[in-house]
Amino acid sequence: MNLSAFFALPAPMRLPPSWRRSWSAEGLLLAVSVFWLLSANDTFLHRALEGRLPTQPESWLFGSTLALAQVALHFLLLGLLCHGRALRPLLALLMLVAAGGAHFIDAFGVCLDASMLRNALRTDPAEAGELIGPALLASLLFKGVLPAALMWRVPLRRLPFWRALGRRALWLLGALLLLLAAILIEFRPLSSMMRNHRDLRYLVTPANLVWSTGSVLAADLRGAARPRQPIGLDARPGPAMAARTRPLRVVLVVGETARAANWGLNGHARQTTPELAAVPGLINFPQTSSCGTNTEVSVPCMFAPVGRRDYDEDRIRGSESLLHVLARAGVDVLWRDNQSGCKGVCDGLPSEEMVRLDPPGLCAEGRCLDEALLAGLDERLAGAKGSGVIVLHMLGNHGPSYFRRYPERFARFQPACQSDDLRQCDSTAIANAYDNALLYTDHVLATLIARLQAQAQSSQVDTAMIYLSDHGESLGESNLFLHGLPWAIAPEVQKRVPMVMWFSDGLARQERLDLDCLRRRAAQPAAHDHLFHTLLGLLDVRTALHEPALDLLAGCRRS
């Protein structure tokens, strides 16, 4: 595309004569830095100045120092990045990125840190499509495209290379001194604000986006340079697994964005899990916490031997998962995905995507309803030899378009928000759409259990189902929506998730499971950290990685 032609303005929008004097590159970078302070940092300024009275002179001193520091910081960033012919294209790109980032921060209260960026970069076209609405387009147009078009038209003075370099160095030095001076003047309040509200730095737009993109790319490059570290090399079938006469089929359902607070079985004000509530022998874990607040953190973490209790993202991403350990011990493993992939958890293992399978009547526009995960499942369950684990990765309650997650017959709670832009709906309509999506998850899980029950009765297999959501969701509490806030500051609703387990009668007998004991255990706190060890124990895969203290079933086997 010819960018000059793209940004050419119609005659009425041409720059006034005084603007037609040529600008220095640094003047333009400074103007853009000031523009970002005014257009892309509402939430940052609001949060940073929270609790300060406009009547106090200290508030004004703090506010103006903060503004100066931010302008200096953005100028430093631009001054280092934008040179010569790359100046305008890079500046235009950053202006668009800043406009988009500001929209998501202001609309949903999200924080653009590295893990949020990883989520955004790994998103698929269908997921991205649901986030594009009139509000985002308006923000991109008025805070991105039009200002970038104006910027493109500003005539720039051309200087000889060495003079330009010297001039840039002086401006950068000036900006650095200004930044240092601002920090020194307000050192105490600034340092206490940054210590107590670490998330604030991820609201400074677009420095947050540049920093987070850089750290994700650096981590990916580090990861690409190192092969995935094998774990559980000692994994082997235990005596119970080796002595099995009936094959064992475990279906692990990884939920999406279901939060514990709205889970009917946990005592939510309205019944969002009526079908599961009628399943005999179902065990509900009402106090389960997730490992992270977004899919990119939670999914790899729940399949890792050490999760939240000693969280190390690089180690988890750089290592094999529970599924590799199970496969090493001879367990048949299959990942069935109805979302944005297995996040490395099933690398090199058999997997299938529902959208490619395209079961009739369940998929449209690159998305499938979660019942697609049940299509062809009976054949796959019957096809596994020995012990087998099938993971079903749900689309669940993936937001903001909750209303797209369920078929019409589950639109029971009304009125339900029918917009991709949550700000168009009131809190009741948002909660209604969210709870309708939970009703549908309840139906999919209960249908799955009925299938497993039928398999157990007709084909001499033992079956089990474990459902665990990846993280929770904010539905407008404290003006927060969606999820993905840094762990340290995320509200409980983003960190508490539903978990249920079901075992066929034959399996409970074979494993000598004391279900009453397990029900008592389920009333205690549980976490994603338990999943790795509980599945190893259930399948009787022996490895030094297995920690019985974290195996939820270990204490509930009859001797």
Ligand SMILES: [Zn+2]
């Ligand atoms: Zn998720």
